[in-house]
Amino acid sequence: MTVEITSKIVGYRIKQQAPEAPSPTLPEEDPLTVRIPSRPEGTLEAVSEKISYVGAEGRKKVYLLVSFMPVEGVVGGKRVVIERPVEFFFPSGQLSSEHQWITATMRSLSLAARGGYVTQAVADLRKVAWDKGLVRCGMNRWNKPMFHDSEVAAIAWSIQQILYRRGFLDQDGNQVPVESLVERYAHRMQHGHAWQPPAEDTPAEAESGAVEPIGQDAATSNAPSNGPAVVGHCPECRGELIMMDGCPTCYAGCGWSKCG
Structure with missing residues (x-):
């Protein structure tokens, strides 16, 4: 558009553009506590593990399956993605006499995982005791056997180990901060494999602060008795x-x- 100037120019001013409207801020939504209504259809990535333990009834070997899926949320106004466990499965026929209780426990853990409080649920199972004596399951960082108060506690410890190796829990069985989970999932998407504990966390470096299996107290583990x-x-x-x-x-x- 052309404008004719008919008077003397005595000054000028640069026209400012109108400020853009600020983008709406996304409401905070913690991906750790986002409720997942049900198991999604289709295929989920899962970890299958064979658990071996010895109790009053001798040696037993069972298989456990833990499924994971990506979950979205909003942290600091940014949309993020983490990986969460959503399903725990214990194939039938392994422990026939206790099968109904194990099935019920796995269903409850799956509900807790989809509800966002699986870390507390597994920690509570670690406290379950029975009257049949200690159960040996797993090894500590000094390659000494670990003992648990019941079969349930032994299986719960094994679940914690799976979640630790997947990067969902820390070495003490506590929840990893959501910021770290975001980084680990992004790393996994970039490199094409699951996050693993740092390579320096090995038995040879125990004195320099290396991690140990979840729930094993360093002071008692290094004691001469090493258990019963x-x-x-x-x-x-x-x-x-x-x-x-x-x-x-x-x-x-x-x-x-x-x-x-």
Whole structure:
């Protein structure tokens, strides 16, 4: 558009553009607590693990499946994505007498995962005790056996280990901050594999602050006893015997018991 100037120019001013309207701020939505109504259709990425433990009834081996999925949220006004466990599955037929209770527990854990409080739920299962004596499951960073108050506690510890190796929990079984989860998921998407604990966290570097399996107290783990007192050696495999329910029982692997 052309404008004719008919008077003397005595000054000028640059016309300012109208300020843009500020973009609306996204409401905060913690991806850790976003409720997932149900398991989504289709395929989910999962971790399958064989758990081996020894208790009053001898050695048992069971399989556990934990499924994961990406979950969106808003942190600091930015849309982010993390990975969360959403499903726990214990295939039937492994422990027939306790199957209904195990199935119920796995369903409850799945609900807790989709509700955003699975970390607390698994920690509570670690506290379950029974009257059949200690259960040996897993090894600490000094390659010594760990003992749990029940089979439920042993399986819960194994679940924590899965979530720790996946980067969802820290070495003490606590929830990893959402900012770290965002970084780990982005790293996974970029490099095409799951996040793993740092390579320097190995038994050879225990004195320099390396991590250990979840729930193992460093002071007690390094004690000379390293668990229940040894009362002899197994006649089957020559492993060490400990007292379980008043009977010398092998915890080295074969599950032999003097009481049968």
